[in-house]
Amino acid sequence: MFEVVIGLEVHVQLNTKTKLFCSCPTSFNHKQNTNTCPTCLALPGALPVLNKEVLQKAVMLGTAIGATVNRTSYFDRKSYFYPDSPSAYQITQFYTPVIQNGSLDIELEDSSKKTIRIGFAHIEADAGKNIHDGDISKVDLNRAGTPLLEIVTQPDMRSSDEAISYLKKLHSIIRYLDIGDANMQEGSFRVDVNVSIRPKGDEKLYTRVEIKNINSFKFIQKAIELEVTRQSEAWEDGIYNDEICQETRLFDQIKQETRSMRGKEEAADYRYFPEPDLLKAVVTDKMLELYSKIPELPDAKRARFVNDYGMNEYNAAVITSSIEMANFFEEMMQEGISAKNATTWLTVELQSRLKGDINITNSPVDAQKLGLLVKRIEDQTISGRAAKEVLDKLMQENLDVDGVIDALGLKQVTDTGAIEAMCDDIIATNPDKVEQYKGGKDKLFGFFVGQVMKASKGSANPQAVNELLKTKLS
Numbered sequence: 001m002f003e004v005v006i007g008l009e010v011h012v013q014l015n016t017k018t019k020l021f022c023s024c025p026t027s028f029n030h031k032q033n034t035n036t037c038p039t040c041l042a043l044p045g046a047l048p049v050l051n052k053e054v055l056q057k058a059v060m061l062g063t064a065i066g067a068t069v070n071r072t073s074y075f076d077r078k079s080y081f082y083p084d085s086p087s088a089y090q091i092t093q094f095y096t097p098v099i100q101n102g103s104l105d106i107e108l109e110d111s112s113k114k115t116i117r118i119g120f121a122h123i124e125a126d127a128g129k130n131i132h133d134g135d136i137s138k139v140d141l142n143r144a145g146t147p148l149l150e151i152v153t154q155p156d157m158r159s160s161d162e163a164i165s166y167l168k169k170l171h172s173i174i175r176y177l178d179i180g181d182a183n184m185q186e187g188s189f190r191v192d193v194n195v196s197i198r199p200k201g202d203e204k205l206y207t208r209v210e211i212k213n214i215n216s217f218k219f220i221q222k223a224i225e226l227e228v229t230r231q232s233e234a235w236e237d238g239i240y241n242d243e244i245c246q247e248t249r250l251f252d253q254i255k256q257e258t259r260s261m262r263g264k265e266e267a268a269d270y271r272y273f274p275e276p277d278l279l280k281a282v283v284t285d286k287m288l289e290l291y292s293k294i295p296e297l298p299d300a301k302r303a304r305f306v307n308d309y310g311m312n313e314y315n316a317a318v319i320t321s322s323i324e325m326a327n328f329f330e331e332m333m334q335e336g337i338s339a340k341n342a343t344t345w346l347t348v349e350l351q352s353r354l355k356g357d358i359n360i361t362n363s364p365v366d367a368q369k370l371g372l373l374v375k376r377i378e379d380q381t382i383s384g385r386a387a388k389e390v391l392d393k394l395m396q397e398n399l400d401v402d403g404v405i406d407a408l409g410l411k412q413v414t415d416t417g418a419i420e421a422m423c424d425d426i427i428a429t430n431p432d433k434v435e436q437y438k439g440g441k442d443k444l445f446g447f448f449v450g451q452v453m454k455a456s457k458g459s460a461n462p463q464a465v466n467e468l469l470k471t472k473l474s
Contacts, residue, residue, distance in 0.1 A: 001199070005158070006159075007196070009152050014146075020145055076093060076275055083139050118154070119152050123281075127146050137252035192214075211227060382412055
């Protein structure tokens with residue numbers, strides 16, 4: 001039996017307006033190679049100047065993960081030769097990163113917690129983008145110089161599930177801090193996975209393989225599982241030392257395999273040396289006090305929801321898994337509704353209607369409307385069944401909740417006299433069913449309820465219908 005050893009490197013693109021060392025915009029919705037200047041093109045004589053906002057966002061992350069913020073950090077040059085790097089080196093932090101020795105707690109399947117150590121997080125400049133067009137490769141340098149935070153864990157994860165749990169927690173924190181949009185499809189939350197195996201009980205670290213730039217949680221999990229299988233089979237077949245080498249691999253989602261890209265470089269191969277064109281980055285007392293002020297994070301919000309709203313742990317975890325969902329929920333609660341109904345209508349009814357590119361942030365039904373709809377159920381203006389019809393209409397057109405209720409004639413009949421008359425009519429027209437019910441066929445009660453609701457076109461108050469039928473049929 002083998003034990004899996006996993007470490008993760010996450011590159012988070014920071015949401016600054018300008019690049020790391022120049023004033024070029026970080027927007028990529030422009031024509032190729034237009035968001036560039038002599039600095040990010042590495043032209044001779046152009047000197048970098050640190051974007052102070054990047055330092056602020058790094059300190060915020062360090063605070064969130066309980067890390068040490070180095071009051072003085074330095075930049076280094078990492079040499080490599082790729083077409084998307086005009087300088088033939090990357091400015092990064094190798095010897096003294098800004099953040100060191102943090103951690104995140106993840107929840108395992110048995111509800112226990114595990115601490116994942118984060119060795120360091122450092123600031124670095126992104127490269128450009130290679131565009132392959134048939135036999136021709138082009139380079140777009142709009143992205144060159146965009147600020148990144150690389151967050152590197154210790155090899156503490158022992159399964160793909162643990163890795164995904166950590167990544168989802170980190171992703172959520174990035175969004176809560178609002179230091180990056182963490183959009184995996186657009187490459188602003190890129191994950192490199194380091195995977196190795198060892199016999200259970202062995203403490204030695206064996207050859208690790210790096211899988212680069214995987215852009216979805218689903219693919220990350222699959223890539224890990226495929227790589228573990230490949231390494232395990234090589235070990236069992238006695239060819240581990242021949243087949244498994246320290247290298248960089250890619251995940252082919254179509255062929256469902258990991259494939260070799262190149263040999264993995266060691267630190268010496270990059271020829272790191274101190275960046276001569278940049279001053280040291282200093283975090284003063286005043287900066288630390290200011291930058292350490294961070295918003296309520298997922299774990300704290302989850303605990304507050306359990307305490308303030310009486311939610312169970314599971315629902316609180318679902319609602320607080322994203323800042324957008326949590327904010328939507330709290331805005332719904334301003335309508336004075338119950339947390340239980342708010343949770344159901346947000347996580348089940350609304351979410352099931354969000355298709356394709358429609359999500360919680362651009363939903364045609366906003367939090368105020370959904371909260372009011374739930375309120376109309378709770379004040380018995382409409383039934384839950386009718387509310388679904390109203391929600392469907394609101395998803396199609398930008399209308400007022402009460403206006404749709406009136407237009408569709410969905411207001412509940414709460415007049416007991418009118419409901420009683422309908423009950424009497426149904427009982428009178430079904431004497432055989434009444435006799436069978438009184439003879440012990442209790443399941444027929446649902447038939448009578450259904451007939452009354454049908455007669456009222458779903459507008460009768462179900463609670464009143466049930467109470468009146470029970471009295472009359474007994």
